[in-house]
Amino acid sequence: MKVVTSDEIDSGLIDYAGHMQRAIELAGQVLTTTPNPRVGCVLVDADNRVIGEGWHQTAGQAHAEAMALASCSEQALQDSPIAFVSLEPCSHHGRTPPCSDALIAAGIKTVVIAGMDPNPQVSGQGVAKLEAAGISVFHLKNFENQAELLNRGYLQRRRLGIPFVRCKLAMSLDGRTAMASGESKWITGAAARSDVQTLRASSCAIVTGVDTILADDPSLTVRLESLAVARQPMRVVLDSKLRTPSTARLLQSPGEVKIFTAIATEEGAKDKGKNHPHNVEIISAPAQAPDQQVDLKNVLESLAGNYACNEVLVESGSTLAGAFIQSGLVDELIVYVSGKLLGSDARPLLNLPGLASMSDQIALQITDVAMFDNDIRITATIVK
Ligand SMILES: NC(=O)c1ccc[n+]([C@@H]2O[C@H](COP(=O)([O-])OP(=O)(O)OC[C@H]3O[C@@H](n4cnc5c(N)ncnc54)[C@H](OP(=O)(O)O)[C@@H]3O)[C@@H](O)[C@H]2O)c1
Numbered sequence: 001m002k003v004v005t006s007d008e009i010d011s012g013l014i015d016y017a018g019h020m021q022r023a024i025e026l027a028g029q030v031l032t033t034t035p036n037p038r039v040g041c042v043l044v045d046a047d048n049r050v051i052g053e054g055w056h057q058t059a060g061q062a063h064a065e066a067m068a069l070a071s072c073s074e075q076a077l078q079d080s081p082i083a084f085v086s087l088e089p090c091s092h093h094g095r096t097p098p099c100s101d102a103l104i105a106a107g108i109k110t111v112v113i114a115g116m117d118p119n120p121q122v123s124g125q126g127v128a129k130l131e132a133a134g135i136s137v138f139h140l141k142n143f144e145n146q147a148e149l150l151n152r153g154y155l156q157r158r159r160l161g162i163p164f165v166r167c168k169l170a171m172s173l174d175g176r177t178a179m180a181s182g183e184s185k186w187i188t189g190a191a192a193r194s195d196v197q198t199l200r201a202s203s204c205a206i207v208t209g210v211d212t213i214l215a216d217d218p219s220l221t222v223r224l225e226s227l228a229v230a231r232q233p234m235r236v237v238l239d240s241k242l243r244t245p246s247t248a249r250l251l252q253s254p255g256e257v258k259i260f261t262a263i264a265t266e267e268g269a270k271d272k273g274k275n276h277p278h279n280v281e282i283i284s285a286p287a288q289a290p291d292q293q294v295d296l297k298n299v300l301e302s303l304a305g306n307y308a309c310n311e312v313l314v315e316s317g318s319t320l321a322g323a324f325i326q327s328g329l330v331d332e333l334i335v336y337v338s339g340k341l342l343g344s345d346a347r348p349l350l351n352l353p354g355l356a357s358m359s360d361q362i363a364l365q366i367t368d369v370a371m372f373d374n375d376i377r378i379t380a381t382i383v384k
Pocket residue numbers: 168169170171176177178179181182183184187208209210211212213215216238239240241242243288293294295296315316317318319320321323
């Protein structure tokens with residue numbers, strides 16, 4: 001495989017950058033293909049004509065390469081076709097046959113990719129299979145960042161064994177997330193809250209703390225019909241002592257619910273949750289010092305390892321959100337800032353105790369700012 005930029009490979013005939021950009025756009029049309037990566041594919045003939053396009057739509061359905069091959073005629077495939085794929089083609093039998101085999105069988109002569117797949121079942125083997133069949137493979141290094149952004153969750157789960165974690169909070173302009181009484185509805189307007197629905201729909205799991213359940217009784221489901229979600233994300237409550245009542249709306253609404261508790265034995269935990277509905281699973285997790293609360297890293301490892309969660313959205317109050325940030329487990333912070341003032345008695349954005357001097361500060365890189373009526377959405381990554 002040759003690692004090159006699109007400029008280095010450009011012969012003046014084939015638009016390498018344009019076709020790869022299109023493959024990435026195709027992949028990005030869907031919010032999630034969990035547990036699979038989002039992938040797009042463009043097939044081009046020797047005269048630079050697009051002869052087929054495809055993208056992975058949902059797990060269990062055709063992969064991008066298979067959809068692109070199915071969209072073009074055998075005649076079109078006669079002319080030394082090139083496949084642009086946003087991720088290394090797979091080499092193993094999963095729910096669908098290997099894409100590298102399909103590309104070889106279709107007579108593709110060149111495959112251009114934007115990123116490698118760290119899945120141990122692929123991880124270079126897709127490229128090796130193509131090359132063993134005499135296909136030239138190019139890795140466009142100037143598209144690596146875009147390919148990475150497309151599948152941040154999938155890639156992180158495969159590389160580190162934990163999901164990509166977004167933490168979302170809504171605050172007033174004076175940095176408050178709830179009144180002292182716990183009342184917090186509504187800080188932001190309808191447009192910002194509808195944007196949160198998209199965040200939920202692209203997540204594999206929504207994680208919250210038991211005190212948000214007790215204060216707000218949220219269902220944390222995706223409710224926007226326009227998103228037409230095929231599945232509800234899993235809802236996860238971190239509840240060390242199992243204080244979640246069986247009547248909680250989140251337990252009573254359809255979809256999978258996991259409650260992670262620090263109550264030591266499975267039997268003890270099951271007994272305490274015996275009145276919960278059947279869609280609710282109670283999981284005993286290790287406790288972390290100093291408060292013997294659920295160990296956050298362990299929860300993330302379990303979500304990735306046992307439930308193949310790629311992207312997780314933390315939607316809690318300041319206590320759990322602060323704990324996630326102080327544990328260094330948040331990758332992206334999304335804060336909706338409303339044009340309201342809630343006053344100095346109201347609750348802060350994050351509980352981050354122990355920061356005493358400027359050198360203790362947690363640095364953020366602001367990556368995006370957007371307006372939703374009278375609210376601002378700020379997206380930032382935590383500088384690690
Ligand atoms: N503005 C917003 O975006 C927003 C979003 C959500 C909620 N809220 C508001 O926030 C308030 C609730 O916030 P909150 O801070 O009290 O509660 P929270 O952050 O939702 O939940 C905190 C609880 O999570 C549990 N937990 C389990 N493992 C933990 C760990 N390792 N570290 C820390 N906590 C852990 C703890 O209870 P155990 O020790 O019993 O496990 C802890 O008390 C409500 O008023 C709600 O309306 C605002």
